[in-house]
């Protein structure tokens with residue numbers, strides 16, 4: 517177990533196009549964080565946001581352009597991967613096809629003194645000596661195989677295992693070395709939905725039981741939410757938010773974070789917010805939305821500013837809809853009025869079964885909204901209705 521601190525960690529790659537000019541690819545920018553002993557941190561972000569680069573700097577496979585990496589308070593920025601006692605599990609392909617599962621597991625231990633990286637990259641270990649006797653190694657192999665649930669397959673070769681089973685073996689091979697820190701780079705990405713989630717849950721349990729500190733990279737939101745004690749959201753190489761999954765969902769730091777945490781889409785409007793002692797009013801620039809609420813918006817810490825430009829956003833799962841004439845609005849939490857511009861048509865589309873009874877509003881162009889709703893709501897809405905939407909959770913961004 518170990519704590520991990522990053523201080524201003526930055527990586528700039530000079531590439532052919534930019535060499536000679538100022539800068540280069542800013543893969544990771546000024547990342548600061550502290551991961552506690554035994555914590556499972558999920559590093560989450562879109563493709564190309566710098567996740568792998570950051571993980572490689574933590575492992576010691578890549579040198580930061582600036583900043584420091586501390587493990588248990590000790591500066592390891594310039595230490596080799598072996599000195600850090602960190603184990604990495606990749607997406608696929610890290611097992612040796614000509615060895616049995618038992619031999620794959622033992623291999624990691626036999627190479628321990630010769631450098632763990634050799635076990636992952638296939639490079640020679642240059643005559644390393646085993647630190648453990650063969651009996652001790654066999655004992656450890658049995659022990660980890662039991663814990664990770666791969667004991668029945670110890671004599672099989674990787675080709676005789678499914679993708680999920682192979683990933684379990686890869687995990688066991690990382691765990692058998694008893695690393696201080698476990699780094700997982702999309703280890704479940706090659707697996708299908710249900711197996712992937714089942715393995716994610718199991719992985720979490722394994723890490724909990726062993727009290728291991730781990731950093732798990734993914735761009736899959738469900739996986740991130742299933743696994744994380746805390747989520748670090750990386751966008752364009754910047755750490756935008758580091759908090760519990762619940763907190764990031766409820767209070768995303770900015771619009772891009774909110775979009776990443778909105779699997780069914782995010783309805784967003786740019787407009788003016790005006791505030792007085794009684795509450796607030798919002799008017800979208802394109803005239804497609806007017807909203808009001810009789811409570812101050814604490815999140816924005818607005819005092820008595822007359823008017824300011826903001827982005828207001830609503831997730832589909834936080835909306836309900838009713839035609840103003842037909843249905844009473846019972847949840848007084850928030851009421852929005854959506855008024856299609858004069859002469860425009862309200863277009864209805866089926867969203868499909870995964871919309872959880874929610875409404876998706878898509879402002880496609882100024883003054884026009886496209887409504888989508890599910891079967892339960894069909895009939896409540898007339899094309900010419902003035903529509904009211906209940907927003908249970910309204911998000912604001914400056």
Ligand code: ATP
Pocket residue numbers: 529530531541542543561562563564565566567568569570735
């Ligand atoms: P993915 O989810 O697709 O794996 P990622 O979030 O892991 O993406 P990185 O692989 O860390 O992203 O890449 C971050 C940025 O750094 C990208 O723009 C990438 O093109 C660039 N990059 C990564 N490695 C190098 C390199 N060796 N040389 C130049 N640019 C690089």
